[in-house]
Amino acid sequence: MLLPSDPAVDDLREAFHNAPYLSNKHESYFESYAKLLAPYRGKDITFVEVGVFSGGSLFMWREFLGPKARVIGVEFNPDAVRWREAGFEIFIGSQSDPEFWKSFFETVGSVDVLLDDGGHTYEQQISTVHHALPWVKDQGLIIVEDTHTSYFKAFGYPSAFTFIEWVKVLIDNINSRCEQVTVSSLSYNKIVHSVEIFESIVAFKVDKRICISSKSISNERDSVDPEDFRFKDFETKIWWLPAGLRTTNFGRRLANSLAKRAHRRNLRRLKGFFG
Known part of the structure; x- marks a missing residue:
């Protein structure tokens, strides 16, 4: 039985095929991206994509998100400045360089969505998320794609320091907002409200307003004092x-x-x- 088609997925596929220049994606990404990015369509947002040299994805995102979206590209290869002629803001620099990110965000300001489709090494992915998180607006996203490289020997697998292993650390960190959990004292949990895992994609959902300490509360009603069967x-x-x-x-x-x-x-x- 075929599931009903999602219009946002169809629109994204169409934008992908309409792009006048090369773009490479995995077949499974369209469903994930449509789910994550549909709420931003037609909105006045700032969207950043890391890794844009072939250019096609910039055109895809501009068509899918709509004319109100400010679409910005980040690329290490300086030849990518050619896409400025097509109306895109392009910044040249390494996603592993803290000084680049400092300069970038001081120029651009806060963003709504940042998508990492850059070099896909563990270090690059972790660096990008770490430096971008403080600059993502509440109800914003950081999306890292091609996270399957955490399982590729060519990228250093097996290792205790892959991007996916780092994501597991952040999951511990988020759960440490609970007053009874003290496994992590990192500060990410003051920014990242939740993490959503897809095949080959990880999305960090930012909302500092609801990253609150979790304390046990009771409605103070009468108890029937049931026997504890947990164990x-x-x-x-x-x-x-x-x-x-x-x-x-x-x-x-x-x-x-x-x-x-x-x-x-x-x-x-x-x-x-x-x-």
Whole structure:
């Protein structure tokens, strides 16, 4: 059964094919981009794309976002200044260079959306997100595409320092807004409200207004004082793992961890029983 077509996806595909110059995208990206960027269409926004030399994507975004959008390109290759003749603002510099980003944002000001389609190395992706985050407006986005390079040997995989591993650090950091979680003291969680993961794309959703400390509250109503059943599965070893997960290293480690936890809990129960 075919799902109904999304008009925004259709429009984005059309803009992609209408672009007068080369643009390369993955087939799966259109659905993801349409979902992320449809709310910005027809709006007076500032949109920045990192990595624009072939030019086609600039024309695609201008058509898709509409005439009110200010579309800016960032490129390391100085020949990309040619796209200024087509009405685009083009800035030449390295996305790994903090001084470039400082100068860029001092000139451009705050932005609504920044899309990283640059060099795709871990360092470049992390540098771009780190330096751009303070300059993204509330309800804005940073989108990093081609994050599959975190799994490419040519880009250094396996490594503990890939872009995806860094994203996992930010997930810990976001969860550290909870008063009971202290695994990360980084300051990103004061800017990034949430992270959305797609195949080969990561989107950072910025809204400082709602990046609040999370504290437990109660409605102070009467309680029926139910028995706590949270750990009953461990006491009786009733826990289940999908067959496919059990065959992975993670699944085997998880099963082993669950067994050890159940054993420790049963030992504590026995000690309590025998005084």
